[in-house]
Amino acid sequence: MKLRPSRILRELRAGQNSTVLKLNMGDPRIVELAGLAGASAVWLCNEHVPNDWLNLEHQIRAAKLYDMDTVVRVNKGGYSEYVKPFECDATGIMVPHITSADEARNVVDMVRCRPMGRKALDAGNMDGLFCQVPLTEYAHHCNTEKFVILQIESPEALEVVEEIAAVPGYDMLLFGAGDFSHRIGKLGQATCAETVAARKRVHAAAIKHGKYVAVASLFGQKDQLIEEGTRVFTLGADVIELGNAFHKLVKDFGGANAAVSTDSVYANKK
Template identity: 30%
Template sequence: MTAARADRRSLKARLAAGERLYGALLRLPSETLVEMAGVAGLDYVVIDCEHGPADMAALQHHLTAAAAQGIDVLVRVGTSEPALALRCLDLGAVGIIHPHVDSARDARRAVASVHHPPLGTRGFATYSRAGRFGTVSAADHLAASRDTLVVVMVETERACAATGEIAATQGVDAVLVGPADLAADCLFPGQGVIDGLVAEVHRATREAGRAVMTIVPGAEGARAAERAGAQLVLHNMAHVLMDTFRSLAGPGAAEDSGRPS
């Protein structure tokens, strides 16, 4: 546990208390964006190591910048290999987002990869950055690790049907729908169909007593997510930044330059 987090409630505790938390999804390697998110007052950032750079050294720089601003970090991993989740957590991430969880069995594996025994199989070491390089007692380090947040992603029609069992898995804290992968899995049936599936996933998640995480493209999308009951609202910063840059370029700039609009 870093010094910046020592006297702060964990994201897990805040979710359990019913708080709505706001974050930024960062696919672009930039410690400055992490710092800005903290200065702005966001609750957390998600470093995307599935569709963004997955370099551990760069991730550590981002985590160091986050600690300086007192903002928590979740990491979306691009593989289910337990060693990757362990390395992210040892560097100081407070939670892992697992893509492509299709069943309760997948959910149990995801939970096991981020928790120490008896709930999981994560290796234990206090000499990591998360253990303040050996200056935290084993008991305190173990206690802090129990606040690790587990978010599972539902991204296929099969996963949608199994959401109730997935969400009810011990150790799962939140469920996030990946709408792009879901649409691809369903052979792009149209937005109405996808919206219906997403609504059913969110309903099953709430019935299981878990939090809903929703990725939004900006402020308007965030308000819609709030109305729909999302407890973890996650701003897609690539979308936000591109919309901002295009607005700054002026009307017709994309067409004039030959870039796709």
């Protein structure tokens, strides 16, 4: 029996870029649609979405049908919030609102096995094939085929981003342009000069310390993001794409209040 390797890590190690689709909806069939589209991974959310652990397992299982990774943005909190997504066999976790190097080290300590951290071992869940692989193989897999993304989303975190980036044991930094612009009084201005400058600083710190760069949205700046060293790209979200598609369908038909000719209706019945 073989534990599943990470598709994103495989792509990044080969010098390729990876694509991610963000899902707010809990239906595993939407995960399958993302897989059919060819995405490298789906971004599932425990921070803002009312998901439950059993359904999360179903979503992760659906992703694996298409060799697609799953990234779970966790509730920022205690040990179980960080470890349980991995035990559901998520490929990676994303920890929001990291503000210090000590926080980053604490995350690594909780989710990595020795010598990188002190993760408590169970191996009786999906990530360990229900104790059907040796513990040494399981521990090695936790450290080499699972990844950790830390989010930098505030001016306070930006001031110490170089220290955060230098912490060993995690894989990527993701700059949260939405929350950062909000925190500096520029709500919704993800491409304003201050926010872009902050993003560039985060990206430069990540690359300097051997971390991959991920983004939450392109914001129409694909070429610039590639130039900054971005390797993991979130391309869109299910609620946005569905909303846009539904609006277009109604608009193309003639609007929500488009009049229907009663003459034509009765004519068709004759």
